[in-house]
Amino acid sequence: MILDIFKKELKDTLRDRRTIIAMIVVPVLVFPLLLGLSTTVTKYFADKQKEEVLKIAVVSNTPDNLFTERLSAIPDSLGPKEIFYRQDTLGLRQEINEDSLQLAFIIPPTFDSEQQQNQQSTVAILHKGVNLGNKGRITTYLSIIENTLLEDRFERLSLDKKLIKPIHEQFIDMSSKKEIIGKVAGGFLPYLFVIFGFIGCMYPAIDLFTGEKERKTLETLLTTPVPRWKILIGKMMVISLSGIAAAAFALLGMFAGLRLFSLVDLPGLSNVIDGILTPQFILGLLALLIPLTIFFAGIMIPATIYAKSFKEAQSVLTPVNFIVLLPAFVGMLPNIELDYTTALIPIVNIVLATKEIVAGTIDPVLLIISYAIMLIAAAISVIFSYKRFGKESNILS
Amino acid sequence: MIQVQNIRKEFELSKKQQKENNTNDKVALAVEDVSFTCQPGRIFSLLGPNGAGKTTTLRMLAGILKPTQGNIVINHFDIQKETNKAKRDIGFLTGSTGLYERLTANEIIAYFAKLYGVKDEDFKQRKEHLYTLLGMHDFQDKRIGRLSTGMKQKVSIARTMIHDPDVVIFDEPTSGLDVITAENIIKLISDCKTQGKTVIFSSHIMSEVDLLCDDLAIIHKGKIIHSSTMQEFRDQMKTDNLTAEFIHIINENN
Numbered sequence: 001m002i003l004d005i006f007k008k009e010l011k012d013t014l015r016d017r018r019t020i021i022a023m024i025v026v027p028v029l030v031f032p033l034l035l036g037l038s039t040t041v042t043k044y045f046a047d048k049q050k051e052e053v054l055k056i057a058v059v060s061n062t063p064d065n066l067f068t069e070r071l072s073a074i075p076d077s078l079g080p081k082e083i084f085y086r087q088d089t090l091g092l093r094q095e096i097n098e099d100s101l102q103l104a105f106i107i108p109p110t111f112d113s114e115q116q117q118n119q120q121s122t123v124a125i126l127h128k129g130v131n132l133g134n135k136g137r138i139t140t141y142l143s144i145i146e147n148t149l150l151e152d153r154f155e156r157l158s159l160d161k162k163l164i165k166p167i168h169e170q171f172i173d174m175s176s177k178k179e180i181i182g183k184v185a186g187g188f189l190p191y192l193f194v195i196f197g198f199i200g201c202m203y204p205a206i207d208l209f210t211g212e213k214e215r216k217t218l219e220t221l222l223t224t225p226v227p228r229w230k231i232l233i234g235k236m237m238v239i240s241l242s243g244i245a246a247a248a249f250a251l252l253g254m255f256a257g258l259r260l261f262s263l264v265d266l267p268g269l270s271n272v273i274d275g276i277l278t279p280q281f282i283l284g285l286l287a288l289l290i291p292l293t294i295f296f297a298g299i300m301i302p303a304t305i306y307a308k309s310f311k312e313a314q315s316v317l318t319p320v321n322f323i324v325l326l327p328a329f330v331g332m333l334p335n336i337e338l339d340y341t342t343a344l345i346p347i348v349n350i351v352l353a354t355k356e357i358v359a360g361t362i363d364p365v366l367l368i369i370s371y372a373i374m375l376i377a378a379a380i381s382v383i384f385s386y387k388r389f390g391k392e393s394n395i396l397s
Numbered sequence: 398m399i400q401v402q403n404i405r406k407e408f409e410l411s412k413k414q415q416k417e418n419n420t421n422d423k424v425a426l427a428v429e430d431v432s433f434t435c436q437p438g439r440i441f442s443l444l445g446p447n448g449a450g451k452t453t454t455l456r457m458l459a460g461i462l463k464p465t466q467g468n469i470v471i472n473h474f475d476i477q478k479e480t481n482k483a484k485r486d487i488g489f490l491t492g493s494t495g496l497y498e499r500l501t502a503n504e505i506i507a508y509f510a511k512l513y514g515v516k517d518e519d520f521k522q523r524k525e526h527l528y529t530l531l532g533m534h535d536f537q538d539k540r541i542g543r544l545s546t547g548m549k550q551k552v553s554i555a556r557t558m559i560h561d562p563d564v565v566i567f568d569e570p571t572s573g574l575d576v577i578t579a580e581n582i583i584k585l586i587s588d589c590k591t592q593g594k595t596v597i598f599s600s601h602i603m604s605e606v607d608l609l610c611d612d613l614a615i616i617h618k619g620k621i622i623h624s625s626t627m628q629e630f631r632d633q634m635k636t637d638n639l640t641a642e643f644i645h646i647i648n649e650n651n
Contacts, residue, residue: 001512005512008497008504008508011500011504215497216493217495217496219491220489220495222460222461223461223484223487225480225481225482225484225485225513226512393408395461396456396461
């Protein structure tokens with residue numbers, strides 16, 4: 001009987017355009033679209049910035065100064081530039097404000113002699129701080145000039161560079177690429193499936209309870225000789241499956257965006273993704289998604305069975321969405337790890353466990369505790385749903 | 398057969414409802430001490446103004462609501478103790494019966510047949526009989542959302558009758574329907590009587606009551622204020638017509 005209800009509800013749900021959009025279309029497309037868009041836009045602006053000719057004024061008492069010489073020597077591969085000589089600062093502020101000049105270096109008349117005497121010179125830099133792209137280039141230019149001047153000094157003084165750098169660090173990172181990505185992207189993965197798991201559950205939950213109440217089909221269903229718990233479980237299975245499907249499609253969309261369309265240019269990323277997408281990982285993830293989506297269904301059903309209209313159900317579930325996202329967000333924070341405390345917090349434990357699974361550093365005991373806690377939370381939510389579904393004032397519109 | 402003995406139904410009032418109704422009572426009494434019997438092969442009509450307790454009574458009969466007190470027996474099954482056995486014998490149809498808009502007529506009928514535990518061979522035979530009777534073959538594979546009101550009502554009837562129930566409950570079955578569709582329902586109710594089924598229906602339309610009824614009860618403010626056979630009702634009338642008599646009885650009990 002439960003299977004008959006499940007099959008019918010699934011058929012009905014799969015014919016609902018809103019659910020299909022929330023369950024398949026949005027999860028599959030959202031990540032490749034967001035990633036594609038952000039990569040394209042970032043690349044476009046980076047390229048534009050690289051090609052943009054930076055107009056630089058050097059204010060000095062003479063055009064032939066050491067600073068201008070070193071600045072001119074910087075290759076155009078680091079960004080094309082045009083250098084203008086100015087004797088004074090007259091009109092500079094206006095030119096920079098009007099963007100006819102992007103940058104001005106004010107060099108003291110004593111600059112060359114100060115450098116010869118190994119002294120420090122003060123160089124004023126006029127620029128517009130809001131232009132973040134230019135700021136990067138200024139820093140690069142100054143660093144190159146400073147380095148060349150420093151090398152001159154070492155040569156003059158016949159000193160070894162090592163004198164000012166007593167330690168030469170050699171960091172040897174023992175973590176695998178999988179671990180690094182696990183720690184960094186691992187927090188994002190569960191966040192993604194918590195969001196889409198929730199959204200995937202939301203529309204079928206509203207449709208199968210509030211919708212049935214509104215359309216008066218629930219009353220008809222309750223006249224049949226089927227125990228209420230069987231009706232509830234049949235419907236809940238569809239809601240949970242829809243959440244799992246939405247989360248799975250979201251992950252599929254993300255991996256497809258990264259792997260097939262190479263939306264992120266990161267060396268070795270494909271190998272890491274292949275390393276992550278093992279049957280064990282997929283099965284492990286599904287195992288975590290089952291209690292998670294049952295829990296979601298369990299907290300949504302009382303709200304949707306209480307609501308009298310689709311709109312009311314949506315407005316009741318929207319704040320619930322934020323409550324659920326909060327623990328998912330906690331999982332993205334650095335330094336919060338799966339331990340004997342966090343494993344006891346529903347959703348947070350799933351998020352952190354996923355992070356560890358991705359990194360391949362999961363402690364099986366903590367995984368079992370997390371899973372058990374999530375199962376208990378799911379069971380409590382099912383019992384709560386059953387109680388609300390049995391309440392006469394809730395089931396009749 | 399339906400036997401209703403001293404049923405009472407109270408609804409819990411939320412604080413919001415208490416405020417809206419301007420009352421401190423924690424419960425609202427919908428039905429009080431209602432008793433009647435509906436015999437097989439007879440049509441029993443439950444009459445009453447809006448809010449009298451008709452729908453609540455019929456919902457208790459259909460097993461959707463539980464009585465606070467009293468007993469309801471459907472074909473020897475106590476609806477509270479043997480709910481599912483009793484429900485197998487009931488067909489329930491209302492004027493506002495909802496259907497799944499995204500499913501086809503065939504899918505809905507097959508689904509309800511499964512829920513009622515109709516065997517495959519019985520299902521085929523029963524479905525064919527109902528489709529022929531109601532003229533449903535032309536639109537059996539169309540989704541409900543694309544059907545006219547009349548077609549939808551035919552699907553509702555087929556859904557109600559697919560398990561061949563002994564007891565059929567009609568709650569204002571013609572409410573809001575056009576004349577032709579309403580006529581189909583009247584014919585169905587009449588056919589149920591011919592087939593020896595126990596029929597109970599509520600209505601506001603006295604011409605339907607006059608045409609179909611064998612027995613009737615008038616419910617007002619949750620209590621039965623009149624109960625008799627249709628013939629007795631006609632014989633005892635103090636006014637010219639059924640509608641006037643109905644209003645007269647209600648006013649007398651206000």
